[in-house]
Structures are given as C-alpha cells and as structure tokens.
Amino acid sequence: MGCCDAPGLMPLEEALEKMLSPINPTTKTITLPLQEALGFVLADNLLSPINVPPFDNSAMDGYAVRKTELEQNNTLRLAGKSFAGQPYEGEWPQGTCVRIMTGAQIPEGCDAVIMQENTSVEGEWISFHQEQVKPNLNIRPTGDDISQGDVVLDKGSRLTARDIPMIATLGISHISVFEKPKVAFFSTGDELKPLGTTLKAGQIYDSNRYGIKPLIENFGCEAIDLGIIPDCQETLKATFLHAQTISDVVITSGGVSVGEADYTKDILEELGQIGFWKLAIKPGKPFAFGSLDDAWFCGLPGNPVSAILTMYVLVQPLLAKLGGHTQWQAPQSIPAKTNTAFKKSPGRTDYQRAVYTINDGVFEVETTGNQSSGAFRSMSLANCFVVLERERGNVGVGETVQIQLLSPALY
Known part of the structure; x- marks a missing residue:
C-alpha cells in the first residue's frame, strides 16, 4: 500500500523532506553578458579582480x-x-x-x-x-568598499537588481551562472476556458496558469506554458510524455483529486512514481509529488488559492534546490497579536491570508475575510500568512500567532 492510500494526511515537514531529499542541484552552467544575468544563480564564488575604489x-x-x-x-x-x-x-x-x-x-x-x-x-x-x-x-581610501580578491557574492546566490551594478563596478562583463531549470505547466479540466471566450453553463476561466507562470519566473526558472488540457486520458498522457522531454519539472493544476475524470494519478503511476498524494495542509490537501522518467512532477490542487499556496510553500524550495540556489531561505516566522478571530479545525497546518501592521513595535494581524480556497481576492489583499499549527483550533482576539510576511516572489 502506497502513502497515498494510507489513512491520514502527511505532515507538511515530512512532505518537504520527501520532496527535497532526492533533488540534485543542476551542474549545467552557461556564461552570460552581465546585462542578461539578472535572476540567474552564480555557478562560482565571485571574486573581485580590483580594489573598489581603485584609488584614494x-x-x-x-x-x-x-x-x-x-x-x-x-x-x-x-x-x-x-x-x-x-x-x-x-x-x-x-x-x-x-x-x-x-x-x-x-x-x-x-x-x-x-x-x-x-x-x-x-x-x-x-x-x-x-x-x-x-x-x-x-x-x-583605496579598497574602502571592496578589496582585490574579496568574495563579493557566494556561489549559489541569485543575482538581483542590487547585485548587477555592484558587479559592474568590478569591471566584470561576463559571468558564469547555472542554467535555469525548465518548468512545463498546464491546467486540466473540461470546465476551464481561456480568457476572451464566452462562458457556458458550468464553465469557468482558467486563472491558475496566470498565477503559476509568474511564480515560476520569480522563483528563477524558465516557464513553458502548455495551456489547458481537457479531461481526456489519451490527451493527458500525451501531454505528460511531451512535457517531460522539454522540462526538468512538470506542474499540473487540477486533476489530483479523486473524481472520476481525474486521470493524473493513473497516468503518473504508469509513467513514473508517486511520492505522496495528500497533505495535512490547508488549503492544498490534494497536492501530489512524484517523478516521471525524465522530470519531476508536482500536481497542484485546482482551487486558485490552493494552487498558489502550494507553489509558494512546496514547489518554491524544490525549484530553488534544483536550480542551485543555495542561498534561498524560507520565510521567517514572526509572533503577532490577533486583532480578529481566526476559525480553524485541528488536523492540518493552516495558512490563512491576513494583513499585518506594526504598532509601537508590536506586530498585529487581522484576517482578510473569506478563507475559502476558491476566494482569491483574500490572497490579493493579504501581505502575510497566519500559519496556524496542525493541532491548533480556533484563535480568539488577542492571542499570539505566527505570521510569515509575503516574500517578493508574490509581488
């Protein structure tokens, strides 16, 4: 019996360990002109060839x-x-x-x-x-900022808009970086329709790809959009076979539930291996992880908030490790006092959308309202997550909770 058939849900920490432990960082490097290197990860320590300033x-x-x-x-x-x-x-x-x-x-x-x-x-x-x-x-004085031979950036650092001009002051025109991981993604479901079409009964617009693509790019990877795939087992299988030949990671949105038309699990078992299927996280319980013959696989839930949250919490560290981004760090948890109540049932780690403020040096937080996994406006309004522990229940006003400020990847 596989883990996806076992009773109960896998804790988030265990899931992250299972996802990250088999990942080997890329060793593929390229040399780029400095003006094209933004967002890439350094393949070597960057040593200064000169003093900055070069003279008093x-x-x-x-x-x-x-x-x-x-x-x-x-x-x-x-x-x-x-x-x-x-x-x-x-x-x-x-x-x-x-x-x-x-x-x-x-x-x-x-x-x-x-x-x-x-x-x-x-x-x-x-x-x-x-x-x-x-x-x-x-x-x-000469070398007041940087001395010749100093390590100015470590291998595994992702180059930012602050790093590029600093490197330029060193006179470095080209730089060795890791190739960006390629991530193919698509949405599944007959109910999904592209923007610009007229919806018929039972249909909705596919919004998930519009959130997944910028996240992939913000995570430092190359995004390959394969569009909307209908609930057809043959078409879905063909898409998986194609996707794994052009990417390092395949990400799907929807099709990882237990409905009669959700074929992803069967196809994944045929083409590769399933690592796990259900997590003790809310929103995002039906998240899947596994491998195909030539690529890793992450199956996101279909609900919009669940898809973005699992990308942020689970897929982001995987892509960071795969891309050699050793300086990546998970968001820091900060204690905050609640100004509103938060509803919660024990059993899953709950990421609730919220807004924090700082008053007299104290972090305070309140909910953005509707926490349904299909209510995306609450995500748009948020500037942090309230992370409620797995076995915690309802939270009243004035209690202390842990919050995580949204990282630049979500801006």
Whole structure:
C-alpha cells in the first residue's frame, strides 16, 4: 500500500523532506553578458579582480590639503584642480591646496579634504574655517568598499537588481551562472476556458496558469506554458510524455483529486512514481509529488488559492534546490497579536491570508475575510500568512500567532 492510500494526511515537514531529499542541484552552467544575468544563480564564488575604489578619492566637494601645512596657516593658495576622471597632475607646491570634487583622485601627499562649506574664497586664496582636522578627513581610501580578491557574492546566490551594478563596478562583463531549470505547466479540466471566450453553463476561466507562470519566473526558472488540457486520458498522457522531454519539472493544476475524470494519478503511476498524494495542509490537501522518467512532477490542487499556496510553500524550495540556489531561505516566522478571530479545525497546518501592521513595535494581524480556497481576492489583499499549527483550533482576539510576511516572489 502506497502513502497515498494510507489513512491520514502527511505532515507538511515530512512532505518537504520527501520532496527535497532526492533533488540534485543542476551542474549545467552557461556564461552570460552581465546585462542578461539578472535572476540567474552564480555557478562560482565571485571574486573581485580590483580594489573598489581603485584609488584614494574625495568624499566631498572641497579642497585637498596637507594637514600639517593647514595647521601652520589657515589660508592657502590654490594650486590647481582635481575632477572626477581628470586628476591633478604635476608637482604639488608646498603651502598650497587643490580644488577637488567628489569622487576625484586624491593628490599624492594629501591627508585631508575640507568641504567647501567650511571655506571662503578670495581670488586664488582659500581660507579654511574647519576647527578640527582629523587625519584622512573626507578621504575614501583605496579598497574602502571592496578589496582585490574579496568574495563579493557566494556561489549559489541569485543575482538581483542590487547585485548587477555592484558587479559592474568590478569591471566584470561576463559571468558564469547555472542554467535555469525548465518548468512545463498546464491546467486540466473540461470546465476551464481561456480568457476572451464566452462562458457556458458550468464553465469557468482558467486563472491558475496566470498565477503559476509568474511564480515560476520569480522563483528563477524558465516557464513553458502548455495551456489547458481537457479531461481526456489519451490527451493527458500525451501531454505528460511531451512535457517531460522539454522540462526538468512538470506542474499540473487540477486533476489530483479523486473524481472520476481525474486521470493524473493513473497516468503518473504508469509513467513514473508517486511520492505522496495528500497533505495535512490547508488549503492544498490534494497536492501530489512524484517523478516521471525524465522530470519531476508536482500536481497542484485546482482551487486558485490552493494552487498558489502550494507553489509558494512546496514547489518554491524544490525549484530553488534544483536550480542551485543555495542561498534561498524560507520565510521567517514572526509572533503577532490577533486583532480578529481566526476559525480553524485541528488536523492540518493552516495558512490563512491576513494583513499585518506594526504598532509601537508590536506586530498585529487581522484576517482578510473569506478563507475559502476558491476566494482569491483574500490572497490579493493579504501581505502575510497566519500559519496556524496542525493541532491548533480556533484563535480568539488577542492571542499570539505566527505570521510569515509575503516574500517578493508574490509581488
């Protein structure tokens, strides 16, 4: 008897362990121009080939001075200028100062920059009104930000919009990254119709693919949309066979329940293996995981909230591991005080959509309303999940619960 036939539901923690333990991170690498690398995962530690900044430079618009000379005379003659990209050149005479701009190279021998607000100018003579001049005042030394040879990003880091310009400052034009996992996905069900068509009795629009695709991409993978597949066993089987040849992971929406027209389980048993079928999670109990001959399989429930939640909680860490994203972390749990009641029956870990606020440093949370797995507006309104423990019951006002703030993947 398989786990999907056993009485009871598999706990969430056990399901995650069963999903992640057989996954081997990709070893396929490609080299990309830096401007195309956003969202990819680094295949090697990134070492800085240079110092940043590469030379001592000014942190202010002002005047470069020699501290000992300024202590002897607070009025110095202007010897020249140092602009960004146009440093002061030639001999710097004793008893003089150099006009300098922010980012410009510090003249040799300079040990302080006096900001222009603390000076007055009369022709070529500059008077200084700085009461105390500390050594290296307003000077950014070579390597102040990054030293040559520093590890600036670890292997397994996913490149963000903050990382790309930092890498550019190092002069690195191309970068080695892991290939993005390919994820084929489709919806199943005769009741589903594409947007732009007129619904007939018993039909609904397929919304799940519009949520699944951006999540796959936000998780750092390549999304392959195979559309809507009708409740036809031959067509569904052919789609599975095709999907596993073009992807690393196949994701379905719907068809993992126990209805007469839900063929996914039978086809998966024929083409691969079923890891588990039912979880102690709400919403999302009929979530399936297994393998085909050439790809992993995740079967999402058909209800919209259930599909998105199981993508977020279960599929996201799987794709992170598969893609070599070793720096990925699950959302942190934060204690919060309830401002509204939350209904719950013991037996399943419950992810309820909610809105948090912070008052006097205390997290407070209230429900977004209708928690039905088909009520997606409550997901759209939420900025966090209230995660209620498996054996916990109803929660009253003023109790403490654990919340997880929504990660950028859902924005």
